[in-house]
Amino acid sequence: MSEKLCFLTIAQASRLIRDRELSPVELTRNYLARIEAINPQLDAFITLTGDLALEQARAAEKEIAAGHHKGPMHGVPFGLKDMFETKGILTTACSRILEHHVPTQDAETTARLYAAGGVLLGKLTTHEFAHGGPSFDLPWPPARSPWNTRHFTGGSSSGSAAAVAAGLMPAALGTDTGGSIRSPSWLCGTVGLKPTFGRVSRVGVIPFSESCDHAGPITWTVEDAAILLDILSGYGERDRGSAQREPPRAHARLGGGIKGLRIGFLRHFSEEDVKINSALREATDAALRVLGDLGAEVENVRLRSLHDYYAVRVMLTESEQFSLHLRNLQQRPGDYGEHFLGRCLPACLFTASNYLSAQRERRRMLAEMQPVYDRYDALITVGAGPAPHLDDHKRIGATEWWLKPGMGALASVTGAPALALCCGFSRSGLPLGFQIVGRPWEEAIVLRIGHAYEEATQWRRRPLLTPDAKVEHKAPPDHGAAPIVDEKFRQVAAVAAERAGLRLTDHQFAVLLEQTPSALALAARLPRDHSGADEMASAFRLL
Numbered sequence: 001m002s003e004k005l006c007f008l009t010i011a012q013a014s015r016l017i018r019d020r021e022l023s024p025v026e027l028t029r030n031y032l033a034r035i036e037a038i039n040p041q042l043d044a045f046i047t048l049t050g051d052l053a054l055e056q057a058r059a060a061e062k063e064i065a066a067g068h069h070k071g072p073m074h075g076v077p078f079g080l081k082d083m084f085e086t087k088g089i090l091t092t093a094c095s096r097i098l099e100h101h102v103p104t105q106d107a108e109t110t111a112r113l114y115a116a117g118g119v120l121l122g123k124l125t126t127h128e129f130a131h132g133g134p135s136f137d138l139p140w141p142p143a144r145s146p147w148n149t150r151h152f153t154g155g156s157s158s159g160s161a162a163a164v165a166a167g168l169m170p171a172a173l174g175t176d177t178g179g180s181i182r183s184p185s186w187l188c189g190t191v192g193l194k195p196t197f198g199r200v201s202r203v204g205v206i207p208f209s210e211s212c213d214h215a216g217p218i219t220w221t222v223e224d225a226a227i228l229l230d231i232l233s234g235y236g237e238r239d240r241g242s243a244q245r246e247p248p249r250a251h252a253r254l255g256g257g258i259k260g261l262r263i264g265f266l267r268h269f270s271e272e273d274v275k276i277n278s279a280l281r282e283a284t285d286a287a288l289r290v291l292g293d294l295g296a297e298v299e300n301v302r303l304r305s306l307h308d309y310y311a312v313r314v315m316l317t318e319s320e321q322f323s324l325h326l327r328n329l330q331q332r333p334g335d336y337g338e339h340f341l342g343r344c345l346p347a348c349l350f351t352a353s354n355y356l357s358a359q360r361e362r363r364r365m366l367a368e369m370q371p372v373y374d375r376y377d378a379l380i381t382v383g384a385g386p387a388p389h390l391d392d393h394k395r396i397g398a399t400e401w402w403l404k405p406g407m408g409a410l411a412s413v414t415g416a417p418a419l420a421l422c423c424g425f426s427r428s429g430l431p432l433g434f435q436i437v438g439r440p441w442e443e444a445i446v447l448r449i450g451h452a453y454e455e456a457t458q459w460r461r462r463p464l465l466t467p468d469a470k471v472e473h474k475a476p477p478d479h480g481a482a483p484i485v486d487e488k489f490r491q492v493a494a495v496a497a498e499r500a501g502l503r504l505t506d507h508q509f510a511v512l513l514e515q516t517p518s519a520l521a522l523a524a525r526l527p528r529d530h531s532g533a534d535e536m537a538s539a540f541r542l543l
Contacts, residue, residue: 001033006167007462010224013170014072017064024064024075028057028119031077035121035168037467041149042166043141044159046082047090047123053077056119063117072227072251074117079172081160082123083130084110084215085204093206094140095128096335097328107204108236109173109215116231121169125159130175130208131321132340134158134393136475144390145188146463147430149471151387152396154184160218161188166465171224173232175205176214177317179408185218185420186383186433189459191450192218193225194408196440197415198243200229201236207324209317210241211359211538212412221460222451225419226250229443245441253444254451259295261449264376266303266410273306274405276382283424283432284382287453291380294452301376304365309413310405311525312365315350315358317412322347330501333508339393343401345512346519348500349492354523360530362413362537369414373439378449381407383433386426391476402518407435417443419450422459489516 005027008016016022032050039045060075085091085103092098106114113120125143127133133155134142143158145151146166153162157174161184164172174181176194185192193216200215207213217228229250236242265288270276292298322329322344325336333341372379384407388396411418419436426432438446454460493516497504504512 005030017075024057024060044163070117077119083206108201127156128340130156132343135337135339154187156180171219182420187387189422189431192420194418203236209320211316250444261296261377264301265380269306270382287423306405309409318347346515348496357526359536360534379437381435385432386430
């Protein structure tokens with residue numbers, strides 16, 4: 001196994017393959033050897049597709065030798081979060097519900113990568129149905145940080161970010177509904193791009209929320225993210241959120257610098273709305289100085305509270321996911337993990353009025369962004385880091401989730417493109433990250449800013465991993481009893497569960513009850529001043 005080959009970027013590997021200085025088969029064999037040596041520490045894979053990868057690599061090598069080079073992904077390996085359907089290959093969403101699910105078709109994104117000559121190494125660990133984790137009560141263990149295996153990767157594209165950071169592959173696809181490409185990229189030190197809503201087809205991606213689901217790349221460099229965006233972009237006829245737009249040509253537009261670009265920093269998100277640690281604050285401030293030194297005009301800007309965007313996002317996504325899973329929640333709730341139940345079950349408390357209010361408030365938020373887009377080429381927020389310890393999995397999974405907004409909420413609600421980047425490391429050596437949010441359809445500018453920052457800094461270093469390292473795979477202990485909940489919440493939860501047709505065990509009801517006060521508090525943040533005439537963010541469209 002050559003570590004040097006496994007640490008090549010897509011751009012580097014592509015040039016070597018195109019010039020016939022590197023064999024796709026040799027590259028693939030090196031990745032398979034590294035996966036065998038390193039993955040037992042990380043649990044990044046659910047399904048390894050080694051035989052298929054070698055078959056695709058041989059085909060690519062033969063095509064290139066015959067003079068048919070398809071482009072930058074030809075002969076280059078990649079991985080897929082186990083939310084992307086793959087014909088004839090197990091696709092589980094990391095859940096017992098789909099434990100034996102083998103699709104008969106490929107997702108459109110999968111098909112695009114195959115058509116570009118990509119080599120599939122396997123299906124990667126995710127939180128259950130891209131939600132609720134890290135969980136230790138599922139058929140597969142949660143992925144672990146390659147920087148310190150006792151720590152969390154971020155979620156829900158957990159295996160994708162861990163595998164790319166560890167050099168098990170140069171790139172992977174993830175999904176992002178509330179930050180699931182960006183969060184693991186911040187915590188694992190990779191680059192993660194959530195494209196504009198509608199840019200990349202979601203056909204064949206196991207759904208979470210039709211209002212907020214995105215698919216996009218996780219890579220080691222911004223250049224590689226641009227390469228993959230150009231391949232993945234395109235209209236999906238069966239995706240009702242898909243848009244017919246001109247290709248972004250992001251890779252060709254990376255250069256030129258950022259002198260004169262106007263960038264707004266949402267300082268209040270991380271100093272007033274959510275308190276962050278000093279290491280992340282200092283690293284983000286240093287990143288802003290770098291952008292200023294590169295010629296960008298950087299200033300503070302104020303929007304709504306991050307809590308407002310989070311309330312709308314959660315109301316939309318949890319209501320839609322609850323609807324998708326209702327039958328299974330009624331018939332087989334015990335087949336879900338506890339963390340998923342802690343996020344999904346409380347949506348039974350929400351009303352149609354809550355959901356419609358969130359859709360109308362989303363429309364207001366979109367309108368409020370127009371003058372901001374007129375003034376700024378991009379917005380900056382902090383990201384996340386350092387990664388928490390996996391012993392805190394219960395708190396990470398659900399306990400604080402309802403009322404502690406993630407930095408992904410703004411771009412999830414607005415549908416704007418957002419890029420996660422590493423901007424430093426904590427004293428313990430764990431990555432720290434920040435976020436660049438752009439105007440809708442202007443991924444090229446976002447990537448240009450990220451590329452300029454990346455070229456000007458020194459954060460592209462790999463975690464140190466040795467094949468003989470031992471990892472404790474058993475679940476951490478459950479710390480403490482569930483909080484005592486007021487009796488009035490017990491009655492509300494019982495009525496809501498019965499109305500939804502849920503037949504829960506005492507333990508499952510306790511999971512719902514524990515989150516009931518927080519879920520109701522989040523719903524109470526939604527405005528109540530909408531009229532029936534106020535437009536909603538999503539509306540019926542005659543096909």
